[in-house]
Amino acid sequence: MTGDATASPLVLRAQGFGKRYGRTQAVQGLDLEVRRGEIFGLIGPDGAGKSSLMKAAAGVLSFEEGRLEVFGTSLDSDAAAERIKDRIGLMPQGLGQNLYADLSIEENVDFFARLRLVPKDELAERKQTLLAMTRLDKFRDRPMKQLSGGMKQKLGLVCTLIHQPQFIILDEPTTGVDPVSRRDFWAILAELLRSQGTTALVSTAYMDEASRFSRVALMFGGKTLAVGAPDELRQLARGVVVSVTGGEQVRTLDRIGERHPQVEALGPAVRVFVDDQDEAGGRAEIERTLDGQSQGCALDVSAPELEDVFIAMLRRRELVTLVPPKLPPARRAAAQNHDGVLAIEARGLGRRFGDFKAADDVSFQVRPGEIFGLLGANGAGKSTVIKMLTGILSPTSGSGQVAGADMRTAGFAIKERIGYMSQAFSLYMDLTVLENIRLYAAVYGLNEARTRERTAWVLEMAGLGGLQGMRASQLPMGQRQRLALGCALVHEPQVVFLDEPTSGVDPVGRRSFWDILFRLSREEGMAVLVTTHYMSEAEHCDHLALMYAGRVVADDSPAGMKAAVEREAGHLLEIRSGQPTETLAWLKQQGWRHSALFGTLVHCLPADPAVDAATLQARLGEAGLPAQAVAARPLSMEDVFVYRITDLEARERRA
Structure with missing residues (x-):
């Protein structure tokens, strides 16, 4: 050379x-x-x-x-x-x-x-x-x-x-x-x-x-x-993914987790990687695992994503151990009866900085036991809304309640009832695990006996037993994030706010973190409001609000948001072609704005919702760009996000 x-x-x-x-x-x-x-x-x-x-x-x-x-x-x-x-x-x-x-x-x-x-x-x-x-x-x-x-x-x-x-x-x-x-x-x-x-x-x-x-x-x-x-690489760990919806979700998760360690709750579904099975075998295995409890449940089988394969490879080589979390008993009764009181209610919240509107007429509701996702591009106003709801920032207009307290007048009462985990600063890195927990307990006014009780709970929840004397800076990112979550929960808040909580955390750590959030919401009735840029994580949320330029532009469940985009734009089409860049350029020329290159594949939403896979494949052939295959694919939350935001940007440019 x-x-x-x-x-x-x-x-x-x-x-x-x-x-x-x-x-x-x-x-x-x-x-x-x-x-x-x-x-x-x-x-x-x-x-x-x-x-x-x-x-x-x-x-x-x-x-x-x-x-x-x-x-x-x-x-x-x-x-x-x-x-x-x-x-x-x-x-x-x-x-x-x-x-x-x-x-x-x-x-x-x-x-x-x-x-x-x-x-x-x-x-x-x-x-x-x-x-x-x-x-x-x-x-x-x-x-x-x-x-x-x-x-x-x-x-x-x-x-x-x-x-x-x-x-x-x-x-x-x-x-x-x-x-x-x-x-x-x-x-x-x-x-x-x-x-x-x-x-x-x-x-x-x-x-x-x-x-x-x-x-x-x-x-x-x-x-x-x-x-x-x-x-x-997707072929390196043989198996299929089975999603189970319906029935009692926590019981289904526990039952499947006894035999299949690679399992997670994803929105209303329980999603499990079944080793060494094809579609029919995977379905039969989960039906046997549920042992007659699958009545009223729907089972959907799909090919694993690369993240599933990566985790399966780590698990099979014994590089990681997947242990489904079990929350230790808490003093507060699980899934309390809140008598219909909303955990969070924002009513027309607005915040100006001079002439700039960081938040504009923001309204949404979060119920107890619900995981609520606040999505938006950088600068959309998500952090501003969280700061107003937590009492850090006063609103210019509007009002709201958090855990039954008025955000404008409650003062410390709100802080006692909420937990907050920021992306930039949640832990003191030079302090040990134990010192961080005790510091937060003192900030929230817990007495000595209660501090000992809650410290034990946090250590067990975060899987940090035996690491009490280690400095936070020495912990792997996943353990550090679980410690930060534990510190935010040390006083047993009714509502927890999480700002980009898993940024930089590896896939195994992210799954463990979300497993804990699921248990907190379902077993303890805690309301969780989370912001994230991992669109795959948005699938974990029960409800989503999408923000753009300080406003809420969509408010629905993940499934509802996907269905709305499909009604407007048709099904997502995946093109497998030997000329992917040329195919993408042709689609753009034809006015297919929502088209993107994915390695050797092209994903697109039709400029005309009536266009299906067969029609598009014929048109590509006529244009001298024969496709090896064109197939409809389910929308991801990233597809939904990009469609909504780019559509709004295009409208603004035309205005």
Whole structure:
């Protein structure tokens, strides 16, 4: 291999790659190849070794074991890394981490262009192209610190691409970004791949993003579990997913969990991965497990998602142990009779900051024992609404009640009745597990006896027995989040507010967290209001409110929201084609605005709801773009979110 980027089909080759931090082995014996022109994905939890590999590939981190080549150059010295740095673009993990807060969008781009020695006569054209592609061209003068999370990430990508690198390395670029901005981000990468032949190495904690990649490496504990195309990886753990709806959900969950550890409550359903069975076998197995209690239940069988396969692989290799949570007994009676009193009621809430309306006439209701999801793009007003309901921020207009107390006048009475877990700050990292719990107990005024009782409850609920003396900073992310939840619940609130509670948590940790929320709502009657950017998590909610520009624009169950979109736009169609980028371009030309590339697949909502799979396949053939297959697929909550928000954006542009 030579230093010529076009001389070899390989851009990156790792052989026995290993990285240590002191006594900690972060990566061990990793073998990997990234081919020219592909988007290669690294998927795994925090601590899997993704960032270490990416920084080493970018030439900014040394390593102790094995060999790492980029563009045929062995990265065994600073001089070697220097020789290839002009062909590489690195975007580190974290919103806006490679940007300067006080500089405007244009000033940030110009700074990186000068840093990368971009010729002045080429800068203007490149900048205009990239800013238009990311829809940032209208905000050139806005300071970076005033951008939403999605805009920061898109600006970070522009700055990474301004010198036209041949190999871009993006470390969790979509974490904390709303689904619309995520789709924009992936569309930009797909276009770069098509027009410039760029190669991308991308890490993500979103398992549902795997379909965007050409190939994927599943990582855990510093090693690769498997490498291949997404469709190939889905075949690695044989089995099916059975969803059970109807009947008594908690009893169904407990009964199935006795024999099948990979089980979860998902909205009104119980969803279980049944090992080593086909569709008929999986259905029969769950019917046997329920042992006559399946009357009145509906069973639906489907192929597993990649997240199901990933968790099954970890479980089968005994890398994780799945233990369905059992809440320890609490003093408050389970599923109390609240006499019809609403847990949360917002009535026309509004909040202005000068001339800016952060929240505008927001109304919704949350019942006791309900998991309520508040969804919206970055800057939609979700956090403002939560701060008003929790008494942190006074509303400009409207009113509301939380746990039977008036949010305007109740003062500390509301704080006694609610728990709050913020995304940015919930724990004191230098304090131990026990010290964090006791601190929160003291804040809420619990006496010594009650503090001992609730501390034991939190430790058991969060699975932290034996870890009382460990500092919060030393806990894995999943355990840290469960500790934060326990601290928010130490005083037994009637309502708990959770702001992006699982951001950055691995799939196993997220499932455990949601299992606990389900038990709290069903067994203790606690109302849960949660915000999330994981649209797959929205499926866990009983009810959803979708916010846009400070207003609630949809208010329904997940199933109700999907049905509404299907009535308006028809069924989601999936196109399998040997020419996916050309197919997408043709759909856009035909006015199919709601179309997106998913790796080698294209997903689209018809411009005409009457168009079905057979009609579309015929039209593609007539256009010289024969499809291997076109099939209807169920809508996801991400599809619903993107459809609603982009439709509202289009209306505003036309107004």
